[in-house]
Amino acid sequence: MIRHLVLFKLNEGVTKDDERALAGAKAFAELGSLIPELREWECAWNTTERDIAYDYAINSLVEDREALQAYLTHPAHQAAAGLWREFATWVIADIEV
Amino acid sequence: MIRHLVLFKLNEGVTKDDERALAGAKAFAELGSLIPELREWECAWNTTERDIAYDYAINSLVEDREALQAYLTHPAHQAAAGLWREFATWVIADIEV
Known part of the structure; x- marks a missing residue:
């Protein structure tokens, strides 16, 4: 199996409570049940400073790898x-x- | 629980078959059974270009967090x-x- 790890860095000046960040986190939270x-x-948000x-x-x-590709190209992920x-x-x- | 994720980037000019990289990967491979x-x-090494x-x-x-700290400060991890x-x-x- 393939473990796919992604670490995100907010752009300079963007905070976790930015509306776009909140919407982005919500969109990711929903992917688990959307993509078979x-x-x-x-x-989740990082908790360590x-x-x-x-x-x-x-x-x-x-x-x-086929499943990884299906995930990456899935419309909800995109x-x-x-x-x-x-x-x-x-x-x-x-x-x- | 806390999921602790780490992504490593080899320095410019260093390859996966560098002796230091091989030794580093071996040291990490052994940590799982060493740190309770x-x-x-x-x-593992990344597989996607x-x-x-x-x-x-x-x-x-x-x-x-206490367990995370114990891991981070464990001599084998250090x-x-x-x-x-x-x-x-x-x-x-x-x-x-």
Whole structure:
């Protein structure tokens, strides 16, 4: 299986209570039940203050690369990512587990 | 519980088959059985080529903030992180799950 991890950094000047950030977090929270390929789905704001801490994270699990692609191209995921693109950047890693 | 996620980026010019990187990955692979506070422990090289992809990731789960602190300050973790500091940088996020 593939664990798909994403760490988000809010753009300079954007805070967690920004309306766009709230809408983005809500959109991600709903993805777990919308996309059948997601075997596991956790997403939430970071809770630790450290210089190297990013602001928000997704931990997801899919069966294989085909399922990962189905998730990435799913309209609900594309819409949620589109929201985040307005106020954040992110990095990813996909690991075999 | 707290999910502690870490994404690592190899320094410019360092590759996955660098001896230091191999030793660093081995050290992390062993942590899961060495540190009792780790409820879940996955670590591996990233498998996706994308501009936003980091090179290596850790997905771990601990009971609470005290357990997270015990993990972070554990000598085996400190030693492994010390290895990685020589050839990589990383970002983290801790989310409540």
